[in-house]
Amino acid sequence: MPYCSKCGVEVDQGVEKCPLCQLQINGMEEDASPPQKYPDVPVESPKKASMTPEQKRIRAWEIVGATLLIPFLIIVFTDLIANETVSWARFPMIALLLAWLLATFPLLFAKRPLVIIAGEVLSVLIFLVLVDYLHDWVIDWFYKLALPNLAVLILIASAVTILSTQVKRKGANIAAFILFGIGALNLGLDLIIMSTLAGKITMKWSLFVLVPCFIIGGFLLYLHYRFKNLNQDIKERLQM
Structure with a gap:
């Protein structure tokens, strides 16, 4: 609101002279904008430098290594203090090393x-060889049981992975492929174990796993391919 510069009296808008001292009033308009608090520019908090995905993986690798190193050292020193040699600690030691490699x-x-798959398979192979060898200093059951079972596992896992990635429309068929793989894996393990123990190829327990897996897997495949437009139909009906 305008005011007289001489006597300080506030006057109404449009008044040209002060009613008290008759001094000419200079036209002053009230500032419509409200006063701003200091500072005018908001202060931004400093941003923390974000880690790249590679740095996060390296940090996770360091944490895993440090976490596994603690029980590793405890096991080694406990065995050394109790037996003055490394005896039973050999097996948990190589298990921790396997976990670190995986x-x-x-x-x-x-x-x-490809490097991941090759490294994981090689790590498991070395672990199984060491477990067999450290037991009685002879490699025995590795060739008869461990290696064939691992080969069956790799073969079936590869087949399930290839089938799951090659199909165009994914859904219940992926679960069916996994169930088929589980059933086939149990069948292979049963045949290998029984042929080693009984000396002849026979099935003992795998049918109890194989039959349900194949029945449920077949039903899922039927649903997936018989009602391939079922999800789309449901969405359209819900939108009506």
Whole structure:
């Protein structure tokens, strides 16, 4: 609101002279904008530097290594103090080393799937060889049981993975492929174990797993391909 610069009296808008001292009033308009609090520019909090995905994987790898190193050292020193030699600690030691290797390959070679698969398989093979050898210093059951079972596992897992990635329309068929793989894996393990123990190829328990897996898997395939437009029909009906 305008005011007289001489006597300080506030006057109404449009008044040209002060009613008290008759001094000419300069036209002053009230500032329509409300006063702003200091500071005018908001202060932004400093942004923390974000880690890249590669740095996050390396950090996770370091944490896994440190976490596994603690029980590793405890086991080694406990065995040394109790027996003055490394005896029973050999087996948990190599198990911890296997866990470290299984975590190392996917964390350090995340963009190289072939390296991950080869490293994981090789790590498991070495672990099984060491478990067999450290038991009685002779490699015995590795060739008869461990290696054939691992080969069956790799073969079936590869087949399920290829089927799951090659199909165009994914859904219940993926679950069916996994169930078929589980049934086939149990069948292979049963045949290998029984042929080693009984000396002849026979099935003992795998049918109890194989039959339900194949029945449920077949039903899922039927639903997936028989009612392939079922999801779309349901969505259209819900939108009506």
